[in-house]
Amino acid sequence: MSVEAYMEACNAYYYATRDPLGTAGDFTTAPEISQMFGELVGAALADAWRRAGAPGSAHYVELGPGRGTLAADALRVMRPAGLTPSVHLVETSPILRAAQEAAVPGARHYDDLSTLPDDGPLLLVANEFLDALPIRQHVAGAERHVTLTPAGLAFDRDGPILETSPVRDEAVKELAERLVRQGGTALLVDYGHERSAPGDTLQAVKGHRFAAVLDRPGEHDLTSHVDFQRVAEVAADAGASVAGPVEQGSWLERLGIQMRARALANAAPHRAADIEEARARLCRPDAMGSLFKVLAIHAPGWPRPAGL
Template identity: 35%
Template structure:
């Protein structure tokens, strides 16, 4: 039995069955034993690999996207680059290297903020970003939004806890709960029904994600936020546990495996407001629009033979529909509709003009 499982069992015995969000919150974010607070989740040594770990080209292209967005914000002398959920700091490192080389004026005026709650990951980020002046924030309330701000969140939204509901009649659902019986954590449906405006057999909602997005929308008064994550426009049972790059049972080693759920991008647009939020674009199309194939071709021209296969494989994994290119989506929120956002399009902007 893991330390987190002991905590879960005690909570259930004291308060009764818990919902999935409570389970995820405890497993992932318990201040001492939670997965993100005590484990090393990222990279080949961890439980999963994110896009920045696949190739530096991903971070370089997002760095170029940030530079383009900074120009569209009017080239502010002082501005803030905020990464929410920065992992090991790899993405920020690649973005800053690109900004420093391609647009020194942009780099020199940037206040760099990392939104991170994990003490272990803060250490890794610090070690990875020694060449840059970095500030950390534990929550959006700790971030100063007085400056024009560009927000980047890669695989952030999927880490927010979700609740799950099972359909029993039209728009009538019972919440899926977790109990402890016969020495095991088990599924248990609530006795009461809940009215939800859906018809799917299983519905997932994330109060935590919606709260985060609402607060960001309230605080971000001048800037753009970009989120890249896996998900779609539908709802359903997407909850999964990952350990050592393999899916495992949800109740397998609580606190020692990652728990995630697909992002419902329709909900993201609804919360942020469809008038200021782009449509969710498949990541492969987004990366194509901002020039990743051209960057890959330039790298291939001067690469050693041993490096060419790595570049080609990374491009394939990031962009191909059967890899990350379709499952992952990019979506942006802007505080001002007077400019476009590279690679994405909005209701007020024809798709052919998104650049």
Template identity: 40%
Template sequence: MNPLATKIARWIESQGPISVAQYMNLCQFDAEGGSYTARQTIGRDFITSPEVSQTFGEMLGLWVAQTWYDQGRPANPRLIEMGPGRGTLMADALRAITAAAPEFLAVAEIVLVEASPALMTMQREKLKLTSADIAWHERFDDALTDRPLYLIANEFFDCLPVHQYVKTERGWCERMVGNKDGALTFALNPDPVPNSATLLPPSRGTAKDGAVYEVSPAALALAEEIGRAVAKQGGGALIMDYGYDSAGFGDTLQAVANGKPADVLNEPGDSDLSAHVDFLALARAAAAGGAAVYGPTTQCNFLADLGIGERGERLIKSNPTDARDIAIAIDRLVNPAEMGALFKALVLVAQGAPKPPGFGFG
């Protein structure tokens, strides 16, 4: 067991089993062993869309610029990226915005919301050559909601902690992390959830024993907060992630270390944990905050409508020796058998705002 596993095991011995959400939070944000707060490695072990092709970040940058134009170019906009990873997406987005809408950058404040000191260092290095003035915040809060915001959250919500509930003959019981013979292990709370009707989807009654349902209160609260800010101040929010767009059940919690699947309970803090995003739940939360919601739609449809195919053709024309690599990378983003269907896009704008880019298909 690594030091964080030992710490968690001792905590369980003294306080009792912890929820999956508590476990995820410790794995990510423990001051001494968390993957985001203490680990000095390259950051997320997942290969994210911006790392696949520069066209991904460029398309999102153009989405920001076009949304701003369509809304009448509101004054004092703020461009925010949640969990910007290595800074690749923002670098590509800024390059595209600089070419297409330099007047946006002339008036916009740019903020990166990042909790990892190690990743902040990487982002500063990645973005040091940009002429834009960039600020960093550790969290999204009221200080960022006082002006029109254009927010991008790519593969951010999948990292937020989830609670897991398992259907048993006695009802829905929360999955916990316990300590058995010195090793971390999954267990079920012996008492069923008393208010399952408020936690679980309407189809819960048809679930078979052993079915797993995941819910992320942190994700829902954040989606509602962003929706409220957009509804009040204007702008738009683009959420892209892997997940599902229909009510369903399943254990999607996963760990990745060194680019390979890992045991969720093994070496906590040394791997990246995530779970599929419930896009319908996010949409309901954002709507409760007052925002108009578009989607979810597939990443394939969204990027195609933004013009990723045409951008790829121009990129290939400018770099003919790299034509095959460029085509393969873009295909990975949009092919339904690759990332095109599993990844979704959800957009929030103010009520009455123009229809945002990315939804002109069909």
């Protein structure tokens, strides 16, 4: 089967059968590291909404919302700004849907973008969503496949690799077209590279460690680095405006994460060291600060989101 089909099948089973997050899982995302991340996402979306004229019938949308932690933190910050959007979560995992329902009561669930509301602006966030969408790999113009050999699974060809992701392109195109029609803004946060470049970025993670991509199919989280140049090109071709990408650490600092960290530490001095450790993990170049990027896609009539 193609690398694309292999990745799709493995991740479909993986996410349907477990909660992969946290210390007991396979990886930890930014919202699980600190409430500061979700709060600043919420503040950025609320600020964009207010500068756009505070239009009614706004919808908060999250793609791949994990346990609902980011949504809960973002919505808590939106309320004092006068923003109480309806909540729509794109999630296929029944295990994660249950966690999201507990964290964000009343949220509506969807299997994909196609059935989201079309009657108002979208305030959307996708944190570590695009990296899990399947990719194709090509070697010397031929598509790479996974084959079964007497020794187990193996790739059918090796050499310099070029990666593409038609599924990712289609998701970004559909999102951008919706924003152009309905208004709104989307914040895409993920790890990846600013410029398109060849190379093998397919990776597997298990128990917070890298694992072999072809080992124990369906038991590892399979991801690839996001090509942000390609994402921006697809969105612009669909008529949307694009801002970024910028490094996550720089973006959070521009939004005031240091001030927020001080406020949390002053309110709970016994947690000051933990709060600073979380801030550093989100922002330091040798942690998540440089590898993770933030790209905004917004309707042409909407303002550029803060920090970008």
